[in-house]
Amino acid sequence: MSKSTLNFPKKSKSTKELMDFVNAHKSKDVDWKNGRAFCLVYSPGEERTKMIKEIFDLYYSDNALNPGATPSLTKMETQVIAMCADLFNGDENVRGNITSGGTESILLAVKTARDWAKKNKPNVTTPEVIIAASAHPAFIKAFQYFGINYKAIPLDNYKADADLIKEAITENTIMLVASAPSYPHGLMDPISKIASLAKQNNILCHVDSCIGGFILPFLQKLGHEIESFDFQVDGVTSISADLHKYGYSPKGASIVLYKNAELRKFQFSVYTKWNGGVYGSPTMGGTRPGGCIAGSWAAINGIGEEGYLEMAEKTIHTTKALIHGVKEIEELDIIGEPKMTIFSFKSDTINVYQLADILNKKGWHFERQHLPPSLHFTVNYIHKEVVDEFLADLKVSVEEVKKFNLSKIGDKIQVGIVKGLKKVLPKGTISKIQKSQSSSEDIHKENTAPMYGMMNVLSGSEDLDEIVLDFMDKINTLEND
Numbered sequence: 293m294s295k296s297t298l299n300f301p302k303k304s305k306s307t308k309e310l311m312d313f314v315n316a317h318k319s320k321d322v323d324w325k326n327g328r329a330f331c332l333v334y335s336p337g338e339e340r341t342k343m344i345k346e347i348f349d350l351y352y353s354d355n356a357l358n359p360g361a362t363p364s365l366t367k368m369e370t371q372v373i374a375m376c377a378d379l380f381n382g383d384e385n386v387r388g389n390i391t392s393g394g395t396e397s398i399l400l401a402v403k404t405a406r407d408w409a410k411k412n413k414p415n416v417t418t419p420e421v422i423i424a425a426s427a428h429p430a431f432i433k434a435f436q437y438f439g440i441n442y443k444a445i446p447l448d449n450y451k452a453d454a455d456l457i458k459e460a461i462t463e464n465t466i467m468l469v470a471s472a473p474s475y476p477h478g479l480m481d482p483i484s485k486i487a488s489l490a491k492q493n494n495i496l497c498h499v500d501s502c503i504g505g506f507i508l509p510f511l512q513k514l515g516h517e518i519e520s521f522d523f524q525v526d527g528v529t530s531i532s533a534d535l536h537k538y539g540y541s542p543k544g545a546s547i548v549l550y551k552n553a554e555l556r557k558f559q560f561s562v563y564t565k566w567n568g569g570v571y572g573s574p575t576m577g578g579t580r581p582g583g584c585i586a587g588s589w590a591a592i593n594g595i596g597e598e599g600y601l602e603m604a605e606k607t608i609h610t611t612k613a614l615i616h617g618v619k620e621i622e623e624l625d626i627i628g629e630p631k632m633t634i635f636s637f638k639s640d641t642i643n644v645y646q647l648a649d650i651l652n653k654k655g656w657h658f659e660r661q662h663l664p665p666s667l668h669f670t671v672n673y674i675h676k677e678v679v680d681e682f683l684a685d686l687k688v689s690v691e692e693v694k695k696f697n698l699s700k701i702g703d704k705i706q707v708g709i710v711k712g713l714k715k716v717l718p719k720g721t722i723s724k725i726q727k728s729q730s731s732s733e734d735i736h737k738e739n740t741a742p743m744y745g746m747m748n749v750l751s752g753s754e755d756l757d758e759i760v761l762d763f764m765d766k767i768n769t770l771e772n773d
C-alpha cells in the first residue's frame with residue numbers, strides 16, 4: 293500500500309493549478325446546491341448567502357482573540373448573544389458566547405457544569421450527567437474529554453423518558469440534558485418535566501437546541517404547535533443553538549447561553565502567571581475566527597425575524613409535504629410525530645439500507661441511522677424545489693427494493709462486505725465481525741443490510757468501537773490515487 297507520502301510543495305502553484313484540482317475533485321462531493329442533500333448544509337438561498345459572505349470577507353483575516361484589538365467584533369458577538377437571549381426568552385442576566393459549533397457549545401456547557409458543581413456541590417465525589425440515549429454524541433465527547441461519568445437513559449417512544457431520568461438521579465448528578473429536538477428523530481424531549489426535575493434536585497439543566505434553536509422560535513411565532521423549550525421553562529440553566537444550521541450563518545458558528553453571569557464564569561479559562569501576560573479565554577479556541585462572528589452577525593441582522601419567518605414557513609410546509617408523501621407509501625413508517633423540520637422513517641417490510649443505496653445512486657443524500665434502522669432527513673429552505681422529484685424517486689426506489697429476494701442475497705452481500713472490509717481492517721477485527729455475524733440470527737430476521745446490519749449487531753460492543761477507530765484512521769490518512 294502506498295500511502296501517506298506527498299512532498300511539501302517546493303514551488304508556489306498558480307490559482308489555475310489550484311482550481312484544476314478543485315474542479316477535478318469537488319464534483320464528486322454532494323450536490324447540496326440543487327437540494328440533493330438532506331443533511332450537512334443549510335442554505336438560505338443565493339441572495340442572502342451573498343449578503344452574509346460580503347461581511348464575512350471583510351473579517352476574513354481578523355482574530356477576535358484580543359477584544360482590545362477588535363472592538364467591532366466584540367460588539368458584534370455581544371449583540372448576537374443579546375439578540376439570541378431575547379429570541380430564547382431570557383432576561384437581562386443571560387450571558388453567552390459564540391463558539392465554533394454545536395460540539396464546542398456542548399463541551400463548554402459540560403465543562404461549566406463540572407466546575408460549577410466543584411464549587412457548589414461539595415458532596416459530589418464523581419460528577420455525573422444524565423442524558424437520553426438520543427442525545428448528541430458531542431455530550432459523550434465532552435464526558436470523555438473531561439472525565440465525567442454519564443448515564444444514557446433508554447427512550448420512551450423515541451423521546452427522553454422523564455420517569456427513568458428521575459430514577460437515575462443520584463447524589464453525584466450535576467446536570468440533566470434535554471434535546472429540542474433530538475437529532476436522530478427530530479422529536480422534542482419533555483423539556484419542562486426534565487427541567488423541573490433538575491430544579492427540584494438543585495442541579496443544572498442544559499437544553500440542546502443546536503438543530504432547533506433557529507427554527508423552533510419562528511415556528512412558534514407562526515402558530516405551529518411547539519412546546520416551550522427555552523429560558524421560559526423553569527429550571528433551564530443553559531442552551532446551545534447552532535448559528536451554522538438554521539441560523540444560516542457561515543460554518544463554524546454556534547452559541548452557548550447561560551442563565552446568568554455567575555454560571556458563565558465557570559466556562560472561562562484564566563491564567564495570570566504567563567510570561568506572555570494575563571491570558572483570559574472565553575471559549576475553547578485561542579485564535580477566534582473573526583469571519584464567523586461577523587458572518588453570524590450579518591446573518592441574524594440581514595435575515596431578521598421577517599426572513600427567518602419566511603424561511604421557517606416554507607421549510608415546515610416542505611417538511612409536511614415530504615412526510616405526507618412518505619406516509620402514503622405503505623412500506624414506510626415515520627418515527628414518532630415530528631413537529632419540526634427533521635423526520636426519519638423505518639420499515640417493517642423492506643430493508644431501508646438497500647432503499648438508501650438506491651436513492652444514493654439517484655443522487656439523493658441523507659443519513660442512515662440504526663437502533664432501529666431508519667433514514668434521516670433534515671429539511672431546509674432550498675428543498676422546497678425538490679419535493680415532487682424526491683417523492684417520485686422514493687416511490688420507485690421502494691418498488692425496486694421489493695423486487696430483491698432478500699433471503700437469498702442477504703448472505704452473499706454480507707460476505708462481500710466483509711471481504712471489502714478485509715482490505716481496510718486488521719485481521720483480529722475481521723474475525724470478530726465474522727464471529728458475531730454467524731452467531732446472529734437478527735440479521736436474517738430483519739433482513740438488515742450489510743454494513744449497518746453489522747453495526748446493529750455489534751452496536752455498543754467494543755468490537756464496533758475498534759472497527760470505527762480503524763476506519764477513522766484510514767480516512768484521516770492520505771491515500772495516493
Ligand SMILES: *Cc1c(COP(=O)(O)O)cnc(C)c1O
Nearest residue numbers: 393394395428430475500502503
Ligand atoms: C448538530 C448538532 C450538534 C453538534 O453540532 P456541531 O455543529 O455538528 O458540532 C449537537 N446537538 C444536536 C442536536 C445537533 O443537531
